[in-house]
């Protein structure tokens with residue numbers, strides 16, 4: 001492998017890795033407030049992209065992206081209110097089955113609305129052939145958009161959960177729902193907020209990655225699988241861990257092209273997922289101590 | 297303060313509490329003693345709205361609590377230190393306390409929460425030393441103090457405590473009961489559920505004895521301590537110790 005190719009792969013790996021990380025962070029937010037894994041997370045990413053693409057017929061790009069994010073957040077809230085909120089003390093397994101059902105539902109709805117065609121948002125800056133030279137590599141400016149937006153999201157989120165009262169209350173609901181209620185916290189609303197937040201972040205990721213990865217009614221599912229792998233790998237609930245794990249998985253996938261056939265690329269993340277679940281269920285970067293304190 | 301009349305409550309078809317009547321007046325420590333499974337926790341959960349009564353009435357500060365959500369009852373000034381502490385294990389001591397001040401923050405704002413935080417640190421100096429430690433890594437006694445501090449952060453009119461002495465060394469139990477007494481001196485009202493009958497009756501003004509979901513005895517704490525049935529059923533073992 002030439003040095004040039006080496007760096008190309010490296011950058012491709014990091015870009016995809018960051019996208020996986022954002023999906024994983026969506027998982028983490030809902031997991032952190034409810035203890036459930038929302039398997040419809042990938043659909044939020046797809047919805048964000050699709051809605052923005054549709055809105056682009058009427059409004060300029062920034063507004064279309066904003067619209068995609070806001071509408072997906074509303075969808076997230078609606079889903080929580082319709083399907084999750086009224087459940088009285090549901091088991092974790094039941095919640096997981098419900099979210100898998102929801103992901104199928106959203107995908108089918110998207111198929112009806114947008115059909116099977118593959119769409120994408122235009123490049124935020126320049127077009128497909130615009131490149132920026134960064135040392136030995138030439139990359140598309142969209143890659144910088146992905147890195148920048150995702151970096152900011154991660155930063156803002158960790159600040160949100162650490163310092164703001166709302167973030168603290170959401171974490172309290174995750175740590176001990178009944179105790180949170182005994183503190184006078186409206187636990188049901190916290191769950192709605194967490195669905196809105198992770199839907200919004202998923203949608204934003206769906207918009208910035210759309211020019212690179214394209215968007216189709218079923219493009220959420222593979223993302224959800226990778227995002228879930230990354231969430232587990234980084235330690236469930238740990239956003240910084242998710243970023244590191246995402247980049248790791250992205251790079252492994254990128255270089256694996258030289259060693260295994262492309263068709264097997266998806267198998268890599270599943271394999272890693274299984275190994276991690278057996279060997280280190282609290283993830284590579286999750287601390288065993290914090291994991292032991294969790295109820296899940 | 298709290299008045300319960302002919303109340304019944306349970307889970308599904310299981311009737312746990314039968315025809316309960318009791319009252320707690322402002323400024324007193326009332327203790328409820330009873331064996332495992334008597335229904336003590338169920339009673340506290342019914343008062344705070346986690347379990348719904350099927351009959352009778354529950355009045356807190358003259359307000360009917362039967363249809364109120366638990367968080368509204370908490371906001372109205374009734375706090376529960378739950379059985380088994382239930383601290384937010386993955387969060388720091390200080391975060392636990394600030395969360396306890398949630399309703400105070402809504403009522404009086406952030407400054408009031410910070411003032412109350414100082415007050416709790418003064419009441420429980422260990423918590424101040426460990427303010428940045430994860431609550432789940434505290435010792436049992438420290439977790440109990442944190443659970444109490446967290447409940448008190450809302451500056452409640454009535455504090456209910458569910459078996460705060462369980463699993464703690466005698467010295468720590470003494471500390472905790474001393475705090476309960478101090479709470480009364482500061483004008484608080486306490487409903488203390490305990491299996492440690494001697495210690496609880498020792499500090500309480502009045503007591504109730506709960507057996508299989510019924511109040512079988514009640515009266516001034518001193519009278520209950522002197523009562524032969526109570527001595528046989530609840531104080532016997534401790535006398536040897």
Ligand SMILES: Nc1ncnc2c1ncn2[C@@H]1O[C@H](COP(=O)(O)OP(=O)(O)OP(=O)(O)O)[C@@H](O)[C@H]1O
Pocket residue numbers: 307310312330331332333334335336337338339379491
């Ligand atoms: N969530 C529940 N669902 C069904 N039954 C319950 C539930 N919680 C408690 N019970 C039953 O109600 C009865 C009273 O339980 P409760 O926890 O109120 O007793 P307790 O006096 O607090 O006992 P302990 O001293 O062991 O804490 C028990 O028979 C128990 O099995």
Ligand SMILES: [Mg+2]
Pocket residue numbers: 336337338379458
């Ligand atoms: Mg109990």
